[in-house]
Amino acid sequence: MGVKKNIGVLPGDGIGPEVTREAVKVLNAIAEKHGHTFEYNYGDVGAIAIDKTGNPLPDETLAVCEASDAFLFGAIGHPKYDNDPSAKVRPEQGLLKLRKSLGLFANVRPVTAYDSLLHMSPLKTERVRGADFVVYRELTGGIYFGEKGRTEDGAYDNCTYSNYEIDRIAHLAFQAAQNRNKKLMLVDKANVLETSRLWRERVTAIAKEYPDVALEAMFVDNAAMQMIQNPKQFDVILTENMFGDIISDEASVIGGSLGLLPSASVGEKSAMFEPIHGSYPQGAGKNIANPLATILSAAMMLDHLGLIDEAIEVRQAVNASLRNGMVTEDLTKENPVGTDRVGDFIANHILEGE
Amino acid sequence: MGVKKNIGVLPGDGIGPEVTREAVKVLNAIAEKHGHTFEYNYGDVGAIAIDKTGNPLPDETLAVCEASDAFLFGAIGHPKYDNDPSAKVRPEQGLLKLRKSLGLFANVRPVTAYDSLLHMSPLKTERVRGADFVVYRELTGGIYFGEKGRTEDGAYDNCTYSNYEIDRIAHLAFQAAQNRNKKLMLVDKANVLETSRLWRERVTAIAKEYPDVALEAMFVDNAAMQMIQNPKQFDVILTENMFGDIISDEASVIGGSLGLLPSASVGEKSAMFEPIHGSYPQGAGKNIANPLATILSAAMMLDHLGLIDEAIEVRQAVNASLRNGMVTEDLTKENPVGTDRVGDFIANHILEGE
Ligand SMILES: [Mg+2]
Ligand SMILES: [Mg+2]
Incomplete structure (x- = not known):
């Protein structure tokens, strides 16, 4: 076969x-x-x-x-x-x-804390032992690819997201959660950003198609803290391009070695x-x-x-x-x-x- | 007197x-x-x-x-x-x-790792001992305050910075560095964002007025890693509003207790x-x-x-x-x-x- x-x-x-x-x-x-x-x-x-x-x-x-x-x-x-x-x-x-x-619109980065490498982690052993999660980062939209330029006395960068861009990676992340511990954490800044509010609406609506997955949301500044304080709480993290850049790079160091971290970019x-x-x-x-x-x-x-x-x-x-x-x-x-x-x-x- | x-x-x-x-x-x-x-x-x-x-x-x-x-x-x-x-x-x-x-345009957040509290830090003791830095976060500009809204099939948030907004907090941060260890780290994403490139230009130009301060720059995703791996390298960090939100919250947990962290908001x-x-x-x-x-x-x-x-x-x-x-x-x-x-x-x- x-x-x-x-x-x-x-x-x-x-x-x-x-x-x-x-x-x-x-x-x-x-x-x-x-x-x-x-x-x-x-x-x-x-x-x-x-x-x-x-x-x-x-x-x-x-x-x-x-x-x-x-x-x-x-x-x-x-x-x-x-x-x-x-x-x-x-x-x-x-x-x-x-x-x-x-x-390639979805960057997928699993992070696993290997027991034999816990001594190399910058985090205390009991904080990081057992951490095992994956970050789904949107890779082709958001502020990195928006219109940008200069004005007379300043500069601008525009962040945009379409429903379609959000939906396609959200489905991948929910499916990943179904094959893991059935927890999806949306990381956004919905208390401030309109694009984040759209992410939250779309992802909350899509969650109905995945009733076995528990969806939660966390603000990105809090996620940056939680990644250090309690990385074990995460299963699948879903987030937009720039937040994903920051959070997945932060996550990459908690296991103690970049030499073990794989990734996928999926289109x-x-x-x-x-x-x-x-x-x-x-x-x-x-x-x-x-x-x-x-x-x-x-x-x-x-x-x-x-x-x-x-x-x-x-x-x-x-x-x-x-x-x-x-x-x-x-x-x-x-x-x-x-x-x-x-x-x-x-x-x-x-x-x-x- | x-x-x-x-x-x-x-x-x-x-x-x-x-x-x-x-x-x-x-x-x-x-x-x-x-x-x-x-x-x-x-x-x-x-x-x-x-x-x-x-x-x-x-x-x-x-x-x-x-x-x-x-x-x-x-x-x-x-x-x-x-x-x-x-x-x-x-x-x-x-x-x-x-x-x-x-x-109040500048949020100032010092972080000090107190020896008697190192056991409470999520970081290994040798990583965090001696960490002592201050984050200058711009508080009234950037994407949090830019124009935002919905389109037919999406949403947008605009990030803008003017020379004036950058210059006034840059001077505060350089002056702080003069009173500390004379190192200023600009955190940005100048490889991708036009506003970050403007920050880098303005801050680099202003550095000439503070020849005793050593200016360096670091991308925000790298800063999120360095905050965990080697927080002792920082003296004064200067950054825009959203990066400052994420980095200063991340920094707030490395000392082990939020109960010791003061702040100032300066206008x-x-x-x-x-x-x-x-x-x-x-x-x-x-x-x-x-x-x-x-x-x-x-x-x-x-x-x-x-x-x-x-x-x-x-x-x-x-x-x-x-x-x-x-x-x-x-x-x-x-x-x-x-x-x-x-x-x-x-x-x-x-x-x-x-
Ligand atoms: Mg990166
Ligand atoms: Mg915050």
Whole structure:
């Protein structure tokens, strides 16, 4: 009963190629065990694409993404462009163009506090232990994309949201809550902003279609406090673009390591899966990069492809690597292993079990 | 060489009267010790003002504030209004009207991690120990006050800032940095927002007038992370209204107790000093409210009135109350003392020393 899936792979810059290689290794283990066929198509993006073609997102790469059932994205960015203020073409334009071309409107960021990493969290252990939630951030609307400009003695940025933009991500968030602990927290500023009041109206109306999900709302300033004081209260967080930028970045540090955080960016037809960490050019080629965030991004991809049990197997294997100290030097000082050996351990764990 | 100052006192609702009473007690100790004359004029605000006059900010109260050199504000809010969605007049309208009538454009929120309270912080001790910074939040502009409304299929909120609005609070923040550790961190989102780019231009230009202050800038999403990971890096934070709302509320929890956090709201002619905690109606009249945030707000008032040494004396006396466990039940389980005895201890410490 194996399935056939077309998977795009955009390794990108810096440590991107190394971490995506390990994720593909893990996907191959899943395919082998379950009799699936994963066909990979590769594309350049970021600095390496500029070097080869002058374009951070060549047409062929976009075609790879459009033709795929889902695609993995490593990381982009290189100092030779990032540190040059006169550079006309920048690696990160590849990512922005990708989001825009494919209409990736929902950014999905799970946060899990792993027991073996609680000592690395900036929060006290008892505050963060057991935290496990996911942030659904709207990615293509709001003030970041509104009309902006200058006046004679000032400047302006306009924030707009349409019913449609709110509804489509709200459904995704409710569906995610149905598959989790059935709690949805809308984060807004409805006591002040009209767009927030619209979010609250639309989301409250849509909640009727998901009677098994408990909807609550929280003001964004309070959410910024609660994320520190009691992150365990959250299950699924749904919020607009700018609030999501702030809250999801705040949330990203409470687990203690950016090296474990996966993400997805979902559109009507395409879905991209990538670690939230950057390209870390200083670490490239040294076999020291932590591949777990990319491997966990591949697990999110498996979920997206409907391969739920397979995603669970990947997460269990990641947990085993953490428990057994089969981790890179960013997570341990005692006997760290290389990027490739983390991937080997996880692939092997999937194929052979504990 | 005593001075004469006219001080407004707006006790408000809930625990407001109790905590402002202790702050006045402490101000009286300062006046007695230094030969100053503080004349107090009282005004009603909030639920108590609605009960008496139907208006959360009666004209007489506004006149008290306008005639004062500075004024203390307790807290407002009462369940009988807050829990009634049909209430036409609400206590918090008193505060909003006060800010607007007096043009209080800068909200100033110091955050100090007190050694004796580090066990209450949600952050690990080594992360938060020594944190000591102040947030300057613009309070009357930006998206909270911009034009807002609905369209056929959506909603909008407009964010605007004028040069003037940015410049006047920037000067306050630079001056604060000169009196502190000479570091100013502008928090914005200049990679995306035009208003943020204007903030950066204006603040960078004004920095030339303060060559002893080191100016840096940080994106708001990064600031939300840094506040958890390394709050010690901050000295003075300057930011626009909404970012300030989120970042200052996030900052308020890292010290472990809202009961110690003072604030000021400063305008061209008036300045208001208030604890950041609320009216806590359940605790009213029980002599259990923590008066330290209001007493520390009175210390900020002394600074504002140019009585710098006196402000230091108040803060030293507050430190002594913390060191000696002369604190209310929110801060200790062992032999807490009442609201009045905390005020007595601090007033006495000022008059008699250790
Ligand atoms: Mg961000
Ligand atoms: Mg707030």
